[in-house]
Amino acid sequence: MAVNVKRISEEELREQQAFSDKISAVLSSRYTKQPLACVVTYGCQQNVADSEHIKGMLAAMGYGFTEDRKAAKLVIFNTCAVREHAEDRVFGNVGALKKYKLANPDVVIALCGCMMQQQHIADKIKASFPFVDLVFGTHVVHRLPELLYKAMTGRRRVFELPDTDGVIAEGLPVKRDNDRKAWLPIMYGCNNFCSYCVVPYVRGRERSRAVKDIEAEFQQLVSEGYKEITLLGQNVNSYGKDLEPRVTFSQLLRRLNAQEGDFRIRFMTSHPKDCTHELLETMAQCDKVATHLHLPFQSGNNRILKLMNRGYTRESYLALIDDAKALMGDALSITSDIIVGFPGETYEEFLDTVSLTEEIKATGLFTFIYSPRVGTPAAAMDDPVSYEDKSRWMRELLAVQERISAEQMAQHAGKTFKCFVYGKGKLGEHYLAARTDGNLIIEFEGGERLIGTFQNIKVTEPLTYVLKGEMEPARKEV
Ligand code: 5AD
Numbered sequence: 159m160a161v162n163v164k165r166i167s168e169e170e171l172r173e174q175q176a177f178s179d180k181i182s183a184v185l186s187s188r189y190t191k192q193p194l195a196c197v198v199t200y201g202c203q204q205n206v207a208d209s210e211h212i213k214g215m216l217a218a219m220g221y222g223f224t225e226d227r228k229a230a231k232l233v234i235f236n237t238c239a240v241r242e243h244a245e246d247r248v249f250g251n252v253g254a255l256k257k258y259k260l261a262n263p264d265v266v267i268a269l270c271g272c273m274m275q276q277q278h279i280a281d282k283i284k285a286s287f288p289f290v291d292l293v294f295g296t297h298v299v300h301r302l303p304e305l306l307y308k309a310m311t312g313r314r315r316v317f318e319l320p321d322t323d324g325v326i327a328e329g330l331p332v333k334r335d336n337d338r339k340a341w342l343p344i345m346y347g348c349n350n351f352c353s354y355c356v357v358p359y360v361r362g363r364e365r366s367r368a369v370k371d372i373e374a375e376f377q378q379l380v381s382e383g384y385k386e387i388t389l390l391g392q393n394v395n396s397y398g399k400d401l402e403p404r405v406t407f408s409q410l411l412r413r414l415n416a417q418e419g420d421f422r423i424r425f426m427t428s429h430p431k432d433c434t435h436e437l438l439e440t441m442a443q444c445d446k447v448a449t450h451l452h453l454p455f456q457s458g459n460n461r462i463l464k465l466m467n468r469g470y471t472r473e474s475y476l477a478l479i480d481d482a483k484a485l486m487g488d489a490l491s492i493t494s495d496i497i498v499g500f501p502g503e504t505y506e507e508f509l510d511t512v513s514l515t516e517e518i519k520a521t522g523l524f525t526f527i528y529s530p531r532v533g534t535p536a537a538a539m540d541d542p543v544s545y546e547d548k549s550r551w552m553r554e555l556l557a558v559q560e561r562i563s564a565e566q567m568a569q570h571a572g573k574t575f576k577c578f579v580y581g582k583g584k585l586g587e588h589y590l591a592a593r594t595d596g597n598l599i600i601e602f603e604g605g606e607r608l609i610g611t612f613q614n615i616k617v618t619e620p621l622t623y624v625l626k627g628e629m630e631p632a633r634k635e636v
Pocket residue numbers: 240241354355356454456495496497526527528529530531
């Protein structure tokens with residue numbers, strides 16, 4: 159059990175269950191048809207995982223689901239605070255519900271997630287969005303039944319935003335978006351305080367789930383037929399540091415890899431400062447662990463990395479990549495996050511990011527223009543470069559990565575990969591989309607019943623971002 163972590167007790171869960179039953183009663187007295195809920199999720203996979211629990215709790219109350227906001231009796235926006243753009247979208251979308259709510263006073267509008275955990279945002283919602291009924295923070299998701307009940311039956315709006323270091327709630331119901339591919343959070347929060355990032359403020363300190371709880375959920379997923387299971391944490395490499403006895407992320411991976419069944423394990427995000435040789439070796443040795451490393455470097459310049467409080471240098475990052483390539487060879491695929499235009503970054507310093515991008519040859523990049531976040535140290539730094547200039551730098555970086563991606567893709571022509579077929583493709587009506595171990599996407603023609611299975615696919619034509627391929631004859635559909 160983690161030190162200093164509040165684990166939600168069975169009794170608290172029972173209390174919530176009682177509220178859930180009360181809501182069911184209210185819903186059946188109010189509506190003759192099954193009421194629908196619309197849960198809109200912004201941001202990262204952790205939010206997607208939280209929304210799956212929210213939907214699990216709502217399903218237990220009797221709600222059905224819709225993607226049409228204006229067909230719903232309950233609309234929940236699960237928000238993201240990482241960049242301003244995400245926040246603006248939420249304000250726009252919430253504002254667009256005003257008329258609907260005024261015409262349908264029985265509809266409940268709720269906001270939750272990282273954005274709400276910031277005081278200035280909660281204040282703005284209170285003052286300028288009076289039609290929002292319920293606002294709850296990241297540490298009280300498990301109390302949704304109680305909070306929703308209060309919002310539905312009381313006369314006041316409910317704002318529940320405790321600023322704790324967080325809790326771990328096991329045993330919540332879950333309704334997953336996909337029946338073959340699952341998200342599995344192994345830890346919550348972040349201790350790193352990168353100077354630009356709001357996450358440690360809104361998600362609290364790092365806390366790891368117990369190995370036995372993760373293993374139980376993992377086994378359950380495998381037995382239900384899930385094939386791709388992605389372990390989630392802001393910094394999975396520091397998993398278990400708060401557990402007693404201590405467990406490393408590598409040890410957890412090895413235990414999960416040893417489970418019976420045909421599945422693939424992915425994980426994200428790795429932090430370079432905590433990524434160890436042991437982890438890379440574990441990835442190389444465990445046959446069910448994908449050889450994909452999402453290892454964000456953010457910047458290729460040491461002065462900027464220091465200002466970002468990242469805790470590694472360009473050289474130590476490159477040493478990690480060399481180590482990973484030596485251990486996994488061609489099977490390895492690397493992806494990264496990059497921030498362009500950190501306060502005070504010069505064009506020459508930005509070019510160090512471009513050259514690091516050239517050196518590591520990532521298969522994919524997630525690139526962001528720096529966005530100031532209230533309360534973070536970087537927001538107080540001088541930021542003289544204009545947004546237009548930063549956008550120009552960004553286009554320059556993307557052009558470089560496009561060339562690298564195309565070169566990398568070209569090297570895969572004729573190779574065969576074991577792939578997980580995850581859904582419909584985009585290249586044409588009969589195309590399916592499949593993911594290789596290294597997170598490349600191959601599209602091929604095939605029947606929909608192949609979705610959710612592993613297949614061997616041979617690359618016939620590399621395009622810029624996807625590969626075109628065909629199923630190996632031995633396993634071709636008959
Ligand atoms: N501005 C721009 N990008 C950011 N990220 C985090 N905070 C900011 C910010 N303030 C990016 C980082 C991180 C990813 C999830 O989002 O690259 O790795």
